[in-house]
Amino acid sequence: MEASPPSPPVSPLPSLYTIRAARRDDAAALVTCDRESFEPSDQWATDALDRATTSMTQLTRLAFDDEMQLVGFVVADRSRGRVMKLGVAPRARRRGVGRRLLDAALLALGGCGNLTASLLVDAKNGGALALYKSRGFVRDAGALGAEQHDHRDAVRMLRDF
Numbered sequence: 001m002e003a004s005p006p007s008p009p010v011s012p013l014p015s016l017y018t019i020r021a022a023r024r025d026d027a028a029a030l031v032t033c034d035r036e037s038f039e040p041s042d043q044w045a046t047d048a049l050d051r052a053t054t055s056m057t058q059l060t061r062l063a064f065d066d067e068m069q070l071v072g073f074v075v076a077d078r079s080r081g082r083v084m085k086l087g088v089a090p091r092a093r094r095r096g097v098g099r100r101l102l103d104a105a106l107l108a109l110g111g112c113g114n115l116t117a118s119l120l121v122d123a124k125n126g127g128a129l130a131l132y133k134s135r136g137f138v139r140d141a142g143a144l145g146a147e148q149h150d151h152r153d154a155v156r157m158l159r160d161f
């Protein structure tokens with residue numbers, strides 16, 4: 001019996017989502033995505049989101065679907081190594097978009113010379129906690145920071161580069 005020919009290598013399916021840095025003209029779409037992704041109490045003011053697309057101190061990465069609709073974003077503070085906001089619209093959740101956005105932000109934060117990345121997350125936000133743990137974040141066992149006193153249910157998480 002003839003040996004069957006070797007199978008061709010399996011190439012991964014192309015991702016339906018594209019990640020890129022934010023630009024000034026993304027501001028309106030970013031506001032819409034923020035409103036879709038967060039409860040009103042966690043939404044940012046329009047000028048803060050506008051700033052996230054232009055500020056040199058912040059880095060913002062956006063995720064677009066195959067129709068180039070904005071479905072998720074991450075905003076981080078370059079100099080403090082802080083992930084400030086990560087949101088994915090409900091229609092695009094559990095498809096790896098949040099993980100890819102977080103990875104893009106961490107790559108950029110590490111590239112800026114930060115030794116550690118940090119973030120605050122609501123202790124009851126099980127999905128976000130699971131995501132952050134899966135990317136190497138651990139709960140900060142240290143003393144509560146001033147910002148945690150402002151957000152009593154917040155947990156501070158850290159990840160070394």
Ligand SMILES: CC(C)(COP(=O)(O)OP(=O)(O)OC[C@H]1O[C@@H](n2cnc3c(N)ncnc32)[C@H](O)[C@@H]1OP(=O)(O)O)[C@@H](O)C(=O)NCCC(=O)NCCS
Binds near residue numbers: 120128130134
């Ligand atoms: C948290 C959030 C950003 C996750 O985005 P996402 O694109 O759905 O996440 P991913 O698909 O990349 O998930 C990656 C992993 O995180 C974990 N995860 C994400 N959402 C989860 C959920 N609802 N429940 C349990 N685990 C979850 C899982 O381990 C998941 O891997 P898996 O799908 O292979 O099991 C999104 O749910 C969101 O925007 N929520 C509202 C805003 C928010 O809470 N932001 C975080 C503030 S700190």
